[in-house]
Amino acid sequence: MSLLASPLAVLELACAGFSAMILVSYLAFHPPLVRATKLWLLLGLGVFPIGAAFAGNVQGFEATKQRSFCGSCHVMALHQQDSDDPTSGSLAARHARNAMFGDVNCYVCHADYGMFGTVMTKAGGMRHVWLYLTEYRNTPLAEAKKTIRLRAPEQMNGNCMECHSTRDTVWLRVPDHRAALDDVRVGRVSCASEGCHGFAHPFFRPPGERTAG
Amino acid sequence: MTKRRWLDVACVGALAALALMTWQIFDPRVWPVMVAMSLGQVLGTVSLAAFAYVVVSDFRAQLRAGRQGVGKKPDGDGDLQSATDEAQSPPLASGPGGGL
Numbered sequence: 001m002s003l004l005a006s007p008l009a010v011l012e013l014a015c016a017g018f019s020a021m022i023l024v025s026y027l028a029f030h031p032p033l034v035r036a037t038k039l040w041l042l043l044g045l046g047v048f049p050i051g052a053a054f055a056g057n058v059q060g061f062e063a064t065k066q067r068s069f070c071g072s073c074h075v076m077a078l079h080q081q082d083s084d085d086p087t088s089g090s091l092a093a094r095h096a097r098n099a100m101f102g103d104v105n106c107y108v109c110h111a112d113y114g115m116f117g118t119v120m121t122k123a124g125g126m127r128h129v130w131l132y133l134t135e136y137r138n139t140p141l142a143e144a145k146k147t148i149r150l151r152a153p154e155q156m157n158g159n160c161m162e163c164h165s166t167r168d169t170v171w172l173r174v175p176d177h178r179a180a181l182d183d184v185r186v187g188r189v190s191c192a193s194e195g196c197h198g199f200a201h202p203f204f205r206p207p208g209e210r211t212a213g
Numbered sequence: 214m215t216k217r218r219w220l221d222v223a224c225v226g227a228l229a230a231l232a233l234m235t236w237q238i239f240d241p242r243v244w245p246v247m248v249a250m251s252l253g254q255v256l257g258t259v260s261l262a263a264f265a266y267v268v269v270s271d272f273r274a275q276l277r278a279g280r281q282g283v284g285k286k287p288d289g290d291g292d293l294q295s296a297t298d299e300a301q302s303p304p305l306a307s308g309p310g311g312g313l
Binding site for chain 2 (some may be wrong): 009013018019020023024026028030033038041042044045046049052053056057059060063064066068069072073129180
């Protein structure tokens with residue numbers, strides 16, 4: 001069971017289990033409110049639940065990085081299917097087969113970097129939830145394919161350059177790279193565009209290039 | 214509401230919070246994770262606050278009783294039950310210093 005592979009999940013379950021035992025015992029026997037009872041309740045209502053919440057938070061933040069988490073909103077199902085497909089040649093799928101990206105390839109490519117990158121990414125994730133609730137909850141998948149797009153596509157090259165620095169001699173040996181170097185670095189030319197490395201997702205189109213189907 | 218009832222509510226609330234917080238382990242999708250990190254933790258915090266309220270008010274009642282010279286030691290632990298609890302809750306069967 002994958003649950004046992006996560007020490008945090010085990011810690012959360014253990015804390016929750018101890019806490020539940022104390023609370024159920026209290027509710028069942030209703031002992032007098034003496035000091036010992038209060039100390040037990042402090043464990044059951046304070047110490048163990050806080051431990052469970054702490055472990056659960058870290059576990060939850062890790063869970064939000066998983067591709068399956070991103071794909072649990074139906075409008076992202078196609079993106080997940082493509083990344084899961086071992087025969088797909090899309091940029092997303094090829095990176096998902098790289099151990100550095102693996103099951104968290106959505107997060108690695110779409111997360112903000114820098115000191116506040118994680119916080120900004122999580123805040124952006126809340127924006128996704130809000131948009132899903134208000135706009136996309138009932139959107140058919142076919143419609144979602146045409147309307148969902150990157151909010152700041154010009155910033156995506158920065159994420160590519162976290163690994164592909166554009167300074168490596170092998171990279172610079174490619175004539176197209178050399179020719180578009182400045183444009184790539186400032187995001188005027190996207191790495192993931194037609195004519196370069198192709199779109200990251202096979203059905204993705206920038207706003208101006210949406211297909212009818 | 215008696216202190217005993219406050220504690221019952223806190224225990225039930227904490228059990229519900231624990232259930233919400235552990236749900237995300239078995240079903241790590243958007244809603245379980247969000248509920249665990251929001252509703253679960255708010256419920257847990259409110260339960261802890263209710264417990265703290267009972268403990269603090271009990272402590273204040275003991276201080277008051279001590280000052281008025283009407284406090285008594287119902288067990289060997291040096292704890293006093295508040296007048297409210299004694300008046301509104303029937304005595305519960307448990308040994309001296311009865312823990313859980």
